Amino acid sequence: AQSVTQLGSHVSVSEGALVLLRCNYSSSVPPYLFWYVQYPNQGLQLLLKYTTGATLVKGINGFEAEFKKSETSFHLTKPSAHMSDAAEYFCAVSGGSARQLTFGSGTQLTVLP
């Protein structure tokens, strides 16, 4: 069984401030982890993913996430928020070869001028 918990359904940051979106997971097998973003009126877009190898993963638009097995976390960060980062962000876990994808409930990011 697997699950994903995203802490904070709404996060607000000022433009230029650090973005930190939290994600914790549980999985009975080594996980594949994903962050997706959905901009208004668009479909989901893959930001980044972790499968194996380096635990710090860099994605598009300056985002990155670090897989921490001991903390069962995969938090998403960006050093400096931009207005265009305002969107809904989803963390997801896939149980390796089992492939089933489980999503968190999402975090709405607001960027304040």
Add this chain to the structure above:
Amino acid sequence: SQTIHQWPATLVQPVGSPLSLECTVEGTSNPNLYWYRQAAGRGLQLLFYSVGIGQISSEVPQNLSASRPQDRQFILSSKKLLLSDSGFYLCASRATNEKLFFGSGTQLSVL
């Protein structure tokens, strides 16, 4: 809030057989509906989306089709499955000014 019912949870089908995956939505009306697919270790790929009854947009050419016979019903179909159709299929729903909600997904294995 919305609830999405998606079935079956797992499905094993032979190559060349037909497919029908159903998704129904409760708790909202006139949502935008989506079918996504994830192949092993990769991200989600948007297959179809619908903004209303009978309105289907396809994002990628493929062996699959979608239909929306009712406001809260979205069906993914194929006349003849291919091996490459194996994957995890996810239905999603989004009503105006609401969050995106996901079904529990269907793991399809084509043998």
